[in-house]
Amino acid sequence: MLEIKNLHARVAETGVEIIRGLNLTVKDGEVAAIMGPNGSGKSTLSYVLAGREDYEVTEGEILYNGQSILEMDPAERAASGIFLAFQYPMEIPGVATMEFLKVAMNAQRKARGEDPLSIPELMKRVKHAAGELSMDLAMLKRPLNVGFSGGEKKRAEILQMKLLEPKLCVLDETDSGLDIDALKIVADGVNQLRSPDRSIVVITHYQRLLDYIVPDAVHVLYKGQVIKSGDKSLAYELEENGYAGIIEEAA
Ligand SMILES: Nc1ncnc2c1ncn2[C@@H]1O[C@H](COP(=O)(O)OP(=O)(O)OP(=O)(O)O)[C@@H](O)[C@H]1O
Ligand SMILES: [Mg+2]
Numbered sequence: 001m002l003e004i005k006n007l008h009a010r011v012a013e014t015g016v017e018i019i020r021g022l023n024l025t026v027k028d029g030e031v032a033a034i035m036g037p038n039g040s041g042k043s044t045l046s047y048v049l050a051g052r053e054d055y056e057v058t059e060g061e062i063l064y065n066g067q068s069i070l071e072m073d074p075a076e077r078a079a080s081g082i083f084l085a086f087q088y089p090m091e092i093p094g095v096a097t098m099e100f101l102k103v104a105m106n107a108q109r110k111a112r113g114e115d116p117l118s119i120p121e122l123m124k125r126v127k128h129a130a131g132e133l134s135m136d137l138a139m140l141k142r143p144l145n146v147g148f149s150g151g152e153k154k155r156a157e158i159l160q161m162k163l164l165e166p167k168l169c170v171l172d173e174t175d176s177g178l179d180i181d182a183l184k185i186v187a188d189g190v191n192q193l194r195s196p197d198r199s200i201v202v203i204t205h206y207q208r209l210l211d212y213i214v215p216d217a218v219h220v221l222y223k224g225q226v227i228k229s230g231d232k233s234l235a236y237e238l239e240e241n242g243y244a245g246i247i248e249e250a251a
Contacts, residue, residue: 001024001025001026001028001030001064001065001166001168002024002025002049002062002063002064002168002183002199002201003025003061003062003063004023004024004025004048004060004061004062004186005023005060005061005063005065005067006021006022006023006060006118007019007021007022007023007038007057007060007061007062007107008020008021008022008047008059008060009044009048009055009057009058009173010054010055010058010134011054011055011056011087012053012054012055013054013058016155016222017058017224018041018044018055019044019045019048019224020041020164020223020224020225021039021060021223021224022041022045022224022225022226023057023225023226024061024219024226026168026199026201026217027199027216028039028196028197028198028199029194029195029196029197029198029199029201030199030200030216030217031112031194031200031202031208031213031214031216031217032199032200032201032202032215032216032217032218032219033201033202033203033204033213033214033215033217033219033232033235034201034202034203034204034216034218034219034220034221034223034245035203035204035205035218035219035221035235035238036222040204040221040222040223040224041221041223042221043172043203043222043225044059044154045221046084046086046087046170046201046203047084047168048062048070048078048095048170049062049077049082049084049168050060050074050082050084050170051069051072051073051074051076052074052080053074053198055164057070057148062169064082065167069082070129077214078107078108078166079108079111080167080217081166082160082166082168082170083160083161083164083166083169083170084170084172085154085158085160085161085169085170085171085172085173085174086157086172087173087176087203089145089148089153089154089156090145091139091143091144091145091146091155092096092143092145092146093111093143093146094143094164095143095144096141096142096144096146097139097140097141097143097156098123098126098140098141098144099140100144100172100239101122101126101159101160101163102119102122103164104136104160104163104164105117105122105125105164106122106135108117108164108165113117113189125163126140126159126163127140129159129163130159130164131241132162132188132189132192133155133162133185133186133197134155134181134182134185135152135155135159135161137198138251139152139156144156148184149177150176150177150178151177151178151179153177154174154176154177154178154186155176155181155182155185155186157171157174158174158186158190159188161189161190161193162189162192162193165193166198166201167173167197167198167199168198168200168201169190169193169198169199169200169201170200170201170203171190171200171201171202171203173203173204173205174186174202174204174209175204175206175208176205183201183208183209184212185227187209187212187213188212189221189237190202190213191212191213197239197245200213202215206239207235207236207238207239210232210235213230215231215232215235216231216232217229217230217235218230218231218232218241220234220238220246222247222250227246227247227249228246228249228250
């Protein structure tokens with residue numbers, strides 16, 4: 001699904017290198033967790049995958065189903081099935097959540113060569129998915145993310161993910177700011193999306209989330225590189241001992 005080889009990426013404006021020779025493979029159907037200290041480059045990696053123009057790839061490869069995505073713009077990447085749930089979801093004033101979902105879903109359908117959904121069918125799907133996430137339907141009328149609480153924003157991200165049915169999902173700290181019940185609801189939402197032809201990358205600081213979304217692989221990012229990979233036991237080891245030992249080992 002995803003193969004990243006010797007990736008180097010820097011901040012376009014300043015030239016500061018953040019991703020420094022990163023290698024990562026995520027197989028079809030796999031749920032991979034990415035952990036790592038603050039500032040290690042986790043969010044930057046997700047932005048580079050999504051194609052954000054503030055970052056420049058200077059070396060290396062990102063292969064998505066065997067094809068390089070480096071020349072694709074963010075819209076083309078989204079159309080090809082790459083979805084990023086942001087650590088800090090953007091507020092979109094003036095665009096009702098329902099309207100946003102309609103445009104996004106129909107754009108995705110168009111990219112797959114499917115007809116747009118009728119309004120009743122669209123409303124039905126959105127309401128059903130929102131209900132599964134225990135979201136208040138009144139929120140669908142409000143501008144996307146504007147005035148949403150932290151947890152509501154995270155649920156809105158998962159709602160988009162459920163409805164857009166992406167192939168490669170990247171969730172950046174979707175657990176932060178969620179109460180215990182919401183954490184379970186969001187994790188259930190992610191687990192429902194697990195499928196042999198979909199891969200999910202979960203960026204998180206806490207083992208707790210991984211009790212609900214059990215990963216097939218865990219990767220530790222440090223200073224823009226993957227310094228250790230393992231199975232879910234690696235997350236327990238980190239929870240117990242912190243990063244110091246692993247960083248020392250890699251040095
Ligand atoms: N546009 C930018 N300009 C300057 N520095 C940047 C920029 N974007 C990222 N950085 C720096 O790159 C480093 C990695 O940031 P990033 O947000 O990817 O970390 P992270 O691993 O997601 O951290 P956290 O766990 O706190 O979310 C940080 O030191 C950050 O300050
Ligand atoms: Mg981050």
